Amino acid sequence: MRNPATATATTTTTTRNSKGSKTPCCSKVGLKRGPWTPDEDELLATYIKKEGEGRWRTLPKRAGLFRCGKSCRLRWMNYLRPSVKRGQIAPDEEDLILRLHRLLGNRWSLIAGRIPGRTDNEIKNYWNTHLSKKLISQGIDPRTHKPLNPQHSPTHLKASSSSIPNPGATIPNPNISNPASSSLEHARRGQVMADKENEYFQNHYQSDDVAIGHGFTSLLNCDASGIEMRNNQSQGISNEEDEDINYCTDDIFSSFLNSLINEDAFTNQNQLQQQQINGISQADTLIASTLSLSQGWESPIISSNFNQDPKRLNDHLN
DNA sequence: AACCCTGACAACCGCACGGTC
DNA sequence: CGACCGTGCGGTTGTCAGGGT
Numbered sequence: 132m133r134n135p136a137t138a139t140a141t142t143t144t145t146t147r148n149s150k151g152s153k154t155p156c157c158s159k160v161g162l163k164r165g166p167w168t169p170d171e172d173e174l175l176a177t178y179i180k181k182e183g184e185g186r187w188r189t190l191p192k193r194a195g196l197f198r199c200g201k202s203c204r205l206r207w208m209n210y211l212r213p214s215v216k217r218g219q220i221a222p223d224e225e226d227l228i229l230r231l232h233r234l235l236g237n238r239w240s241l242i243a244g245r246i247p248g249r250t251d252n253e254i255k256n257y258w259n260t261h262l263s264k265k266l267i268s269q270g271i272d273p274r275t276h277k278p279l280n281p282q283h284s285p286t287h288l289k290a291s292s293s294s295i296p297n298p299g300a301t302i303p304n305p306n307i308s309n310p311a312s313s314s315l316e317h318a319r320r321g322q323v324m325a326d327k328e329n330e331y332f333q334n335h336y337q338s339d340d341v342a343i344g345h346g347f348t349s350l351l352n353c354d355a356s357g358i359e360m361r362n363n364q365s366q367g368i369s370n371e372e373d374e375d376i377n378y379c380t381d382d383i384f385s386s387f388l389n390s391l392i393n394e395d396a397f398t399n400q401n402q403l404q405q406q407q408i409n410g411i412s413q414a415d416t417l418i419a420s421t422l423s424l425s426q427g428w429e430s431p432i433i434s435s436n437f438n439q440d441p442k443r444l445n446d447h448l449n
Numbered sequence: 450a451a452c453c454c455t456g457a458c459a460a461c462c463g464c465a466c467g468g469t470c
Numbered sequence: 471c472g473a474c475c476g477t478g479c480g481g482t483t484g485t486c487a488g489g490g491t
Binding site: 165166185186187188200201204208237238239240251252255259 | 475476477478479480481484485486
């Protein structure tokens with residue numbers, strides 16, 4: 132429970148992040164919190180249409196709003212932006228969210244980027260309120276997308292599926308050992324994924340050892356707003372790295388994700404469950420391995436191409 | 450009518466990271 | 471090199487509407 136008193140605190144409070152910098156927050160004197168009024172929305176939307184986005188910290192003052200910059204940005208990004216699609220999540224969107232979550236985990240911004248008009252916040256909320264419960268009711272762990280009942284799971288899946296589901300769980304730290312990461316199974320999963328990555332990138336690049344090494348991680352670096360993100364990220368990096376990031380076009384990102392999303396195994400949940408009961412399938416291994424990339428397990432092809440430097444890989448994944 | 454409970458989702462918070470000075 | 475700024479992300483909390491008692 133948040134203490135209501137903090138909303139009307141009479142002292143200016145700031146917190147410090149790990150780098151020691153001040154992080155202004157909405158608890159500053161005189162700043163309004165809580166739901167936005169139509170008038171505030173109008174002020175914000177009008178100002179941004181006229182002056183453009185950015186400089187969020189000073190925007191409220193310039194726009195005549197008594198809100199913190201973060202609050203303004205959030206309101207614009209999640210609600211006021213013209214491109215934001217309101218209304219019920221369609222069945223096909225729901226299906227896509229499920230597939231992407233299986234691939235990417237709680238990378239809401241990445242997931243949102245694949246669903247036009249939907250924001251990360253909206254998808255996150257929808258997941259927590261609808262989809263996670265739906266999966267649980269189907270006996271599926273929403274975090275791992277594996278059967279909840281350990282009795283029905285293959286031995287090698289028990290470790291990750293026997294826990295109580297926690298939809299809001301933090302993505303595991305790659306540095307913290309994962310049961311799967313220390314096993315032969317991990318090695319096998321990694322090799323399958325490595326083969327799949329190799330196959331994919333060999334089909335899409337002429338220079339294997341260069342492209343493979345950077346391709347997948349570049350893809351994960353891409354976001355919905357791929358172009359914008361590239362523009363931002365490419366600033367201040369070397370030419371060589373810039374060239375690598377240029378591999379990360381929207382087309383490549385799309386086609387690779389689509390190639391994973393459209394795997395037959397994704398299309399039938401019961402079929403997938405049966406495969407898991409009978410024994411791990413290649414598609415399942417691919418899913419697990421792909422998921423592992425976003426959740427901290429290690430893929431040999433990735434690490435080998437990052438000079439055995441998990442930190443660098445992790446940096447790219449994050 | 451009043452109260453309680455629950456679900457949905459908007460909003461907030463802490464943190465991380467890249468860039469700039 | 472360190473301090474600070476701007477921004478984005480994921481997790482958590484607050485608010486409110488609607489239904490049940």
